[in-house]
Amino acid sequence: MIQNQLTRPLSMNCRVNAKPHGYIKRWQVALFVGVCIFALNSTALIAEDPRDQGTELGSVVEDESNDTEVNVPERPDLQKYKTKIEPLLKWACFDCHSEEHSEGNFRADQLDPDFAGGNDITWWLEVYSVLSKGEMPPPESSELTDADRIFIVDWLSAEIQKAEKLRKSSGSRSSFRRLTRYEYNYALQDLLGVPWTFADDLPEEASEDDGFENNAESLLISAKQVETYYQLTLKALQRVTVRGERPPVVYWGISMEEAFQREKKWHDDTVESTRKKFEDDPKEQSSQLERLNRQFQASNDRSHYSDLATGMRAKFEWNYRQAKYAFEASDEVPSMPATRSSFAVVHPGSREALTVDLGDRLPDVGTMRVRIRASRAEGVTQRVPSLQLYFGFQATDQGRSIKRVSQRDVQILAPYGSPEIYEWDIPLSEIEYRNTYRGSMKLGQQPNPSEYIRFVNSTVGRSRDDSESPAILIDYVEVAAPVYDEWPPRTHQNLFIESDLAHDETAYAREIITTFMSRAWRQVTPAEIDRKVELFQHIRAGSLDFQEAIIDVLATILASPKFLYVSSGEYESRADQEVARLPQAELAARLSLFLWCSVPDETLLKLASTGQLTDPEVLRQQVNRMLDDPKGSRFAQHFVQQWLKMRPLEYLSPSRGENGLDEELLESMKEEPIALFADMIRNDSRILDFVDSDYLVVNERLASHYGIPGVQGNDFRRVALPDEFNRGGLLTQAGLLTMNSDGEDSHPVKRGVWLLTNLLNDPPPPPPPAVPEIDLSDPEIAKLSLKERIEDHRDHAACLSCHQKIDPWGIAFENYDALGRWREQVDGKSIDATSVLPNNISLNGIAGLKKHLAQDREEQFVRATVEKMASFALGRQLDFGDRAEVTDITRRVREAGGGIRTLVICLVTSDLFQSR
Amino acid sequence: MANNFHRLDRRRFLRGAGTALALPLLSSSLPLSAATPDGESNPKRLACIYFPDGVPMPLREDPAYEDWSWFPHGGGTEFKFTKCTDVFEPVIQDVTILSGFSHPHARRVHGHRNADQFLTAAKIRRDVTYKNSISLDQVYAEQIGDQTRFASLVMSTDGGIGTPCAAQTLSFNRMGRPIPAEQSPKRIFDMLFVKKDADAARRLAMSQSALDEMLADAKDLRGTLPAEDKERFDEYLNSVREAEVRVQKAKEWVHKPFPVVDQALFEDDISPESPRLYLQSMFDMIYLAFKTDSTRVATYQIGRENGAGVSDRLARAVGFNLAHKLTHDTKFPGGWENLGKYCRFLNEEFVRFATRLKETPEPAGTGTMLDNSLLLFGSASSAFHLSRNYPLVLAGGKNMGFKHGRYLNYAGANPMSGAWKGGIEPYQKEITHDDQRLTRVFVTMLQQLGMETESFAGATGNFPELLS
Numbered sequence A: 001m002i003q004n005q006l007t008r009p010l011s012m013n014c015r016v017n018a019k020p021h022g023y024i025k026r027w028q029v030a031l032f033v034g035v036c037i038f039a040l041n042s043t044a045l046i047a048e049d050p051r052d053q054g055t056e057l058g059s060v061v062e063d064e065s066n067d068t069e070v071n072v073p074e075r076p077d078l079q080k081y082k083t084k085i086e087p088l089l090k091w092a093c094f095d096c097h098s099e100e101h102s103e104g105n106f107r108a109d110q111l112d113p114d115f116a117g118g119n120d121i122t123w124w125l126e127v128y129s130v131l132s133k134g135e136m137p138p139p140e141s142s143e144l145t146d147a148d149r150i151f152i153v154d155w156l157s158a159e160i161q162k163a164e165k166l167r168k169s170s171g172s173r174s175s176f177r178r179l180t181r182y183e184y185n186y187a188l189q190d191l192l193g194v195p196w197t198f199a200d201d202l203p204e205e206a207s208e209d210d211g212f213e214n215n216a217e218s219l220l221i222s223a224k225q226v227e228t229y230y231q232l233t234l235k236a237l238q239r240v241t242v243r244g245e246r247p248p249v250v251y252w253g254i255s256m257e258e259a260f261q262r263e264k265k266w267h268d269d270t271v272e273s274t275r276k277k278f279e280d281d282p283k284e285q286s287s288q289l290e291r292l293n294r295q296f297q298a299s300n301d302r303s304h305y306s307d308l309a310t311g312m313r314a315k316f317e318w319n320y321r322q323a324k325y326a327f328e329a330s331d332e333v334p335s336m337p338a339t340r341s342s343f344a345v346v347h348p349g350s351r352e353a354l355t356v357d358l359g360d361r362l363p364d365v366g367t368m369r370v371r372i373r374a375s376r377a378e379g380v381t382q383r384v385p386s387l388q389l390y391f392g393f394q395a396t397d398q399g400r401s402i403k404r405v406s407q408r409d410v411q412i413l414a415p416y417g418s419p420e421i422y423e424w425d426i427p428l429s430e431i432e433y434r435n436t437y438r439g440s441m442k443l444g445q446q447p448n449p450s451e452y453i454r455f456v457n458s459t460v461g462r463s464r465d466d467s468e469s470p471a472i473l474i475d476y477v478e479v480a481a482p483v484y485d486e487w488p489p490r491t492h493q494n495l496f497i498e499s500d501l502a503h504d505e506t507a508y509a510r511e512i513i514t515t516f517m518s519r520a521w522r523q524v525t526p527a528e529i530d531r532k533v534e535l536f537q538h539i540r541a542g543s544l545d546f547q548e549a550i551i552d553v554l555a556t557i558l559a560s561p562k563f564l565y566v567s568s569g570e571y572e573s574r575a576d577q578e579v580a581r582l583p584q585a586e587l588a589a590r591l592s593l594f595l596w597c598s599v600p601d602e603t604l605l606k607l608a609s610t611g612q613l614t615d616p617e618v619l620r621q622q623v624n625r626m627l628d629d630p631k632g633s634r635f636a637q638h639f640v641q642q643w644l645k646m647r648p649l650e651y652l653s654p655s656r657g658e659n660g661l662d663e664e665l666l667e668s669m670k671e672e673p674i675a676l677f678a679d680m681i682r683n684d685s686r687i688l689d690f691v692d693s694d695y696l697v698v699n700e701r702l703a704s705h706y707g708i709p710g711v712q713g714n715d716f717r718r719v720a721l722p723d724e725f726n727r728g729g730l731l732t733q734a735g736l737l738t739m740n741s742d743g744e745d746s747h748p749v750k751r752g753v754w755l756l757t758n759l760l761n762d763p764p765p766p767p768p769p770a771v772p773e774i775d776l777s778d779p780e781i782a783k784l785s786l787k788e789r790i791e792d793h794r795d796h797a798a799c800l801s802c803h804q805k806i807d808p809w810g811i812a813f814e815n816y817d818a819l820g821r822w823r824e825q826v827d828g829k830s831i832d833a834t835s836v837l838p839n840n841i842s843l844n845g846i847a848g849l850k851k852h853l854a855q856d857r858e859e860q861f862v863r864a865t866v867e868k869m870a871s872f873a874l875g876r877q878l879d880f881g882d883r884a885e886v887t888d889i890t891r892r893v894r895e896a897g898g899g900i901r902t903l904v905i906c907l908v909t910s911d912l913f914q915s916r
Numbered sequence B: 001m002a003n004n005f006h007r008l009d010r011r012r013f014l015r016g017a018g019t020a021l022a023l024p025l026l027s028s029s030l031p032l033s034a035a036t037p038d039g040e041s042n043p044k045r046l047a048c049i050y051f052p053d054g055v056p057m058p059l060r061e062d063p064a065y066e067d068w069s070w071f072p073h074g075g076g077t078e079f080k081f082t083k084c085t086d087v088f089e090p091v092i093q094d095v096t097i098l099s100g101f102s103h104p105h106a107r108r109v110h111g112h113r114n115a116d117q118f119l120t121a122a123k124i125r126r127d128v129t130y131k132n133s134i135s136l137d138q139v140y141a142e143q144i145g146d147q148t149r150f151a152s153l154v155m156s157t158d159g160g161i162g163t164p165c166a167a168q169t170l171s172f173n174r175m176g177r178p179i180p181a182e183q184s185p186k187r188i189f190d191m192l193f194v195k196k197d198a199d200a201a202r203r204l205a206m207s208q209s210a211l212d213e214m215l216a217d218a219k220d221l222r223g224t225l226p227a228e229d230k231e232r233f234d235e236y237l238n239s240v241r242e243a244e245v246r247v248q249k250a251k252e253w254v255h256k257p258f259p260v261v262d263q264a265l266f267e268d269d270i271s272p273e274s275p276r277l278y279l280q281s282m283f284d285m286i287y288l289a290f291k292t293d294s295t296r297v298a299t300y301q302i303g304r305e306n307g308a309g310v311s312d313r314l315a316r317a318v319g320f321n322l323a324h325k326l327t328h329d330t331k332f333p334g335g336w337e338n339l340g341k342y343c344r345f346l347n348e349e350f351v352r353f354a355t356r357l358k359e360t361p362e363p364a365g366t367g368t369m370l371d372n373s374l375l376l377f378g379s380a381s382s383a384f385h386l387s388r389n390y391p392l393v394l395a396g397g398k399n400m401g402f403k404h405g406r407y408l409n410y411a412g413a414n415p416m417s418g419a420w421k422g423g424i425e426p427y428q429k430e431i432t433h434d435d436q437r438l439t440r441v442f443v444t445m446l447q448q449l450g451m452e453t454e455s456f457a458g459a460t461g462n463f464p465e466l467l468s
Helices: A020-040 A048-068 A078-092 A121-133 A145-168 A180-191 A223-240 A256-277 A281-298 A490-495 A503-522 A526-540 A544-557 A584-596 A601-611 A616-628 A631-642 A661-684 A701-708 A733-741 A748-759 A786-794 A795-810 A846-858 A858-874 A880-896 A902-906 B002-014 B086-094 B136-147 B184-193 B197-224 B228-253 B275-291 B310-320 B325-329 B337-360 B436-449
Strands: A250-255 A304-307 A313-315 A340-344 A354-359 A367-376 A386-394 A400-404 A421-428 A451-459 A472-483 A695-699 A717-720 A835-836 A842-844 B044-048 B071-073 B078-080 B095-100 B153-158 B297-301 B371-380 B392-394 B406-409
Touching: A048 A695, A048 A786, A078 A386, A078 B436, A121 A145, A145 A880, A180 A223, A180 A490, A180 A584, A223 A490, A223 A544, A223 B228, A250 A256, A250 A304, A256 A304, A256 A313, A256 A340, A256 A472, A281 A313, A281 A795, A340 A386, A340 A451, A340 A584, A354 A472, A386 A421, A386 A733, A451 A472, A451 B044, A503 A526, A503 A544, A503 A601, A526 B197, A544 B197, A584 A601, A584 A631, A584 A858, A584 A902, A601 A616, A616 A631, A616 A902, A631 A661, A631 A858, A661 A695, A661 A701, A661 A733, A695 A701, A701 A733, A733 A748, A748 A795, A748 A858, A786 A795, A795 A835, A835 A880, A842 A846, A846 A858, A858 A880, A858 A902, A880 A902, B044 B275, B071 B406, B086 B095, B086 B337, B086 B392, B136 B297, B136 B436, B153 B184, B153 B275, B184 B275, B184 B337, B197 B228, B275 B310, B275 B337, B310 B325, B310 B337, B325 B337, B337 B371, B337 B392, B392 B436
Parallel strands: B044 B297, B044 B371, B095 B406, B153 B297
Antiparallel strands: A250 A472, A304 A313, A304 A340, A340 A472, A354 A451, A367 A421, A367 A472, A386 A400, A386 A451, A695 A717, A835 A842, B071 B078, B095 B392, B371 B392
16 A cells, blocks of 8 residues: 555545545545656746756756765754745635635644654645645735745655655555456466456456555455456466367358359349249330339449349348358368359448358358458459458348457458458357347248348448549358368467477376466466365366366466466565566566456576566667567557546447448547557657647548548558648547537537646546536526636636646637537637636647647656556556656656657666666 | 136145145255244245236326226226226225336336246346346345255246347246246156155265365364465354255155145146146245245246247137237237237136235245245336336235225326337337336345345335335
């Protein structure tokens, strides 16, 4: 837990919260960061040139940290407080903050001046923050001179630093924790060698509003969960192992010519019966036949089977009844026919998809390999269409399921006339809902037991006159299942390793267990191995066979707290270090959890076991290797989603319609922040690019949302950004703006709070319990603009103190609507996105906000990013005792050019990261 | 009909008194200990029974309105049952009829796919991958499932899980996954009273070894931790110990003898081809399971939605062919009466079940079994596949504080009714009446069952009017 003195309820804001625990924690961060703001930034009230002042104060911090003897912390200077500081405070603050008027429930007259020994450090940090930022005393009524202000601030700064040292040497922060649900899942994937979903049965983490999911304090555990670990590891091990002979493969070889001819035949049959039916009425007969033929010939704009030989176009038809559309499976390997004259022409959109019904013979497990022969449309040279694969079934009118099973869109590059083979491997056991009527119903019966695959052209946008066709031409589909490239599969062999000892059960068991344990646990002793071998011997008699007994033992290894818990172990104390250092194996685990969200690989474990992992050069190499590894994308995904608190985007539903949030847009919105971060990591781009950049990382759907031409395809890539688009960085990303809207319109308060909380790590206090609602039934209020309403709301005394800190930030975003699109007007009125910060700095809309952050708050922004990333990397909240380290890392990052990859390296090579 | 009654009574007579029912061992929660009810702590049981397709709701001006409406006429204590529902008359002091309740997320859902949500109140979207949430019965089973040999009994006429949006089970676990329902009375009977699950015993032994192992590893690890980490880690240790206790209790159940039952009774597997007998046998299973305290939680889905299953043929009990078709045929002359007769049959069997509980004194407690059993009976459709204004009956549970003898009519003056004659379906029509949230009833049910909860499926609020 964190220090006692931090657990006192604070209320320089509005209230004592109903949930004191979460409340306080939020404030610990808030105050802590409040201080940071001072160190880097200052305000016009303190000095004429904010940056000069900031630099000066920054250098004070550095000098002190370099010069002060680490092991002899200074005592607080109480004498100076009594004689010099208290009188000043009394004059400037006590009027409103003492016994008579304890505004905001705060009494300045009762503060304990012993920062480290007393209980008031959080109060002092807040005093420090408001004084240094010029927010208190209230600018309009303050008579405090700049000189006096600086005098108090200097004293506070010095005392806080002394307290930091004391606090740090008493260090009681711990990252000891269990793996999160997603980390456990990745760890199983990496150990078992397949990217499957293993940990879904674990409960979701009860993530705190203000923390990361891996925050050590919030990771709880229950008896039910303990049972679940064992059950799910057992299931995971059973899924990756096999028994018996290789199962026979079922094949489908389906040419689109066959599909077309089938449609044609059904059509011909209908024509024939119609002809007969109206034999006696030639006039009616010919009109009926004409109607039928007209219906059969599909429009070229819609998906269809095309027969070049006859020029006929038949619509894609599919329904589940009687499994009429099911293609027959075969036990023989189909031979791929030569290209003929019939294609399925698949246009973009889920309604234009090609459904291939496979009947009821797909197995439950194993890989389903889907191959198609496809090309682009005739004459297309620029446009690159893309394809997704779905799996589904329909048993009855309502009973159905459909799921996208392809991970990434496949780009179809083959030109017309030279089709190529495109292939997907789908693990059937990963499909949660299968048709439960397989086996109990026959094909043709109701409920229908068949299943289908569906090809969706995911190219954004329809063909227009002026652009090339996005259609995809498929002429052949081949499916095989279950496909095993080896038997037993590699995952099985990874566990049941090849061995000369295989004839001797116990010896073989020992070998298997030793190999597995030393990969799964970060450190393993002979005694630990002995015990698992004993367990094997103990359960072997009651088990079905050797394999079952081994799997049971391996499951206990993965369910063990020695696998589940990290950052444990005895801590080495080195004489020349003030803090306990992590053992190297735990350092490897911390590094791996940070950048891969998983347990360390063999390279890291080897470096740890040979003691090389603390070498800064080795660490730098490892960080680069890990970030460049495909597993590095997990870092981008989980850090960014949690840092930017993107969960609300998960609750949005796509909507149809012209200006709606379509599925492609929503999906792209969720991806954009992650894609930007990943791109910046790749290029070691400046952290300040989060604030503003002259490039975007977007795909076609987002580019068109932003009005940027010339971006094609669903992959994200870096695109140069002309100024006039009002984009760049995180602040203007559509997803983040949408998330901080109310569905109908922008929401300046949400946007302000989000910016302060996540990007600046300076969260405003939560609203008081009885917030006066904005009364829209009042005609006077109803006719106000949004900005005016907010200003009116702010006039309430109860709201003022918080909202003057929040609103100006949010109003700067007013040029972006509920879906993050740029706008100049609302309801015919011009947007007024100008605002004034509490310290009297004016922001002129988004451009002004970005400029202010980049110029005046550059160091604060870098520091906030350091803090967020450090908290994620350590798996715990930072506190007061981490301040000096954070300052040092921030300095190093900035000196080294301020790149994001540089930040990762500075963090990993810091004492903060390497100590407990 | 009389014949059927007679036959069943004979069989039941043969069956004798003491027996029990339940679900497979080592399902999600493990059973713990035998109930040791003293008079002070009566068992609290929950059974939820569902029928598909909705109920007759002729228009007011329709000649069938008076006789064949499902909902009684009137409200409060001043109401009159119809021919469809007058079978409730004898037990009216143990029964409350409800109208005007539904789940907000289901109100625009077609009646052919609303059974999935009946006990979960989940928001299920069709445009994304199917996702349900935990059902009412499983919330309660999580709390008390370890008190009995089986955490819960999950039954349906059609069996299994069905498919997304066409469930054949009412029960969904914490992860929102369907729990397979058992459909054969004989198999349920065997599971509850006859067959030892040898594999379950073996797997339990293995679970215990695994937990021992986790405990040993944990003790090892704890020894290396600094003091404050030890404290944090103790939560884990306690959880393992708690899990061990649960496995131990489960093992005790495995070795404990079953209640004595006359096995001859279920040598024949009664199928839905004998509809009334089948329905009675399924209700008997709940009765026996409750009576022997083999479980305290049961669900029974009398039929899946939209026909297309064996349950559709239950209508043969009263001389019709397919049950679902009756709801479509209400547009024809006599249609309301036919559907009314079928619903009356379901009501009859539910009342028979409730009466049996009422006639049985609580084996080791006070009052009757019905006083200690809370029964929810109903459908998620009212007028033609409309997922609003659910027809609901709440019965029993007097010892838990429920007050009966009333018709709580929240349906408003003109609930949507009438036959569907093509065109726009009722469920597509605008919502003109604001139904009560059914989750409020669920919350009160859970609270009276002894759970400390204020909300269900994310919706806060209860419905104290149900209580005395």
